[in-house]
Amino acid sequence: MKKIGILTGGGDCPGLNAVIRAVVKKSAKNNWEVIGILDGWKGLIEGNIMPLTDVNISGILPRGGTILGTSRTNPFKEKGNVDAVIKNMKKFKLDALIVIGGEDTLGVALKLHKMGVPVIGVPKTIDNDISGTDYTFGFDTAVSIVTEAIDRLHTTAESHHRIMVLEVMGRHAGWIATISGIAGGADEILIPERSFSIDAVCKNLKARHKKGKKFSIVVVSEGARPKDANQFVIQSQEKDEFGHVRLGGIGQRLAKEIQNRLGIETRFVVLGHVQRGGSPTAYDRVLATRYGIAAVEMVKDKHFGKMVALRGYKIVPVDLNESVTKLKTVDMNIYNVATTFFAKPHNE
Numbered sequence: 560m561k562k563i564g565i566l567t568g569g570g571d572c573p574g575l576n577a578v579i580r581a582v583v584k585k586s587a588k589n590n591w592e593v594i595g596i597l598d599g600w601k602g603l604i605e606g607n608i609m610p611l612t613d614v615n616i617s618g619i620l621p622r623g624g625t626i627l628g629t630s631r632t633n634p635f636k637e638k639g640n641v642d643a644v645i646k647n648m649k650k651f652k653l654d655a656l657i658v659i660g661g662e663d664t665l666g667v668a669l670k671l672h673k674m675g676v677p678v679i680g681v682p683k684t685i686d687n688d689i690s691g692t693d694y695t696f697g698f699d700t701a702v703s704i705v706t707e708a709i710d711r712l713h714t715t716a717e718s719h720h721r722i723m724v725l726e727v728m729g730r731h732a733g734w735i736a737t738i739s740g741i742a743g744g745a746d747e748i749l750i751p752e753r754s755f756s757i758d759a760v761c762k763n764l765k766a767r768h769k770k771g772k773k774f775s776i777v778v779v780s781e782g783a784r785p786k787d788a789n790q791f792v793i794q795s796q797e798k799d800e801f802g803h804v805r806l807g808g809i810g811q812r813l814a815k816e817i818q819n820r821l822g823i824e825t826r827f828v829v830l831g832h833v834q835r836g837g838s839p840t841a842y843d844r845v846l847a848t849r850y851g852i853a854a855v856e857m858v859k860d861k862h863f864g865k866m867v868a869l870r871g872y873k874i875v876p877v878d879l880n881e882s883v884t885k886l887k888t889v890d891m892n893i894y895n896v897a898t899t900f901f902a903k904p905h906n907e
């Protein structure tokens with residue numbers, strides 16, 4: 560008989576509940592108990608938990624968000640909180656901790672592992688920027704939401720002969736912009752991995768309109784930066800416990816600049832948290848379910864300090880060390896698929 564704790568940390572994403580459900584159901588097969596830790600690391604510091612049973616996880620597979628709640632609490636930020644985490648691991652008699660999170664949450668998991676805490680990581684984020692895995696769950700759902708938005712923007716852009724700028728999430732990696740942009744047929748895609756020249760963007764759009772096109776769609780990641788800018792466009796200077804400022808505003812800035820330079824009516828849309836909300840796609844439900852099951856198997860095999868990862872079709876354990884030290888940015892071969900559809904390439 561083992562007892563497993565599970566928590567969800569960082570920004571939420573569709574598929575978190577599917578992991579929780581799979582962990583509980585798979586553990587029940589082994590007669591293991593699972594407890595849910597509320598609101599990420601905060602819950603383990605404060606000792607806030609809920610029992611997770613076959614009965615109280617009923618119906619959560621298609622539900623977005625996380626029934627456990629989440630937070631961006633960093634136990635290493637305040638003295639005494641790591642001790643509290645370790646004390647509560649003992650108090651709740653946990654044999655293992657399954658941590659579902661992105662770069663920051665898994666970074667904490669790795670540090671705790673090095674201190675002897677038996678952790679297993681599960682990679683989540685709509686941004687798809689965790690190294691060591693081909694995909695994180697949540698990404699496919701975000702891409703389908705953004706693609707639908709691009710389709711909808713196309714019809715209104717076409718009717719009004721406008722340029723529409725769509726700002727999407729992606730702080731350091733432009734996966735959502737690139738993949739949705741390809742799927743939706745964007746005429747310009749701007750990502751954090753390549754700073755851009757507004758001149759070149761406008762030249763591209765001008766060339767397109769010169770050919771007779773009467774509208775354009777521009778997709779921009781929140782973390783994309785013009786070449787001459789030395790910092791992100793931000794919403795607020797205030798930093799979270801992992802040192803991140805809140806990004807946002809590049810879409811609006813870009814739309815204004817494009818309209819001024821080209822004299823074509825331009826509007827912007829910020830999709831924001833719509834990209835993270837709601838029900839996961841079938842792909843994300845299956846990936847999240849496979850991750851949950853593999854995480855329990857890894858507890859059984861004592862693969863602590865590792866993270867479940869998708870490599871091709873297989874779910875494999877990878878070192879947390881490998882996954883949290885470097886972000887997985889957009890593969891330029893894929894980005895270049897997108898640029899093939901621009902009227903003029905701009906990112907040599």
Ligand code: F6P
Nearest residue numbers: 570571684685686728729730806
């Ligand atoms: O989950 C990561 C992310 O989607 C980033 O792309 C974005 O910058 C961030 O979340 C915003 O999250 P929040 O508003 O919850 O801090």
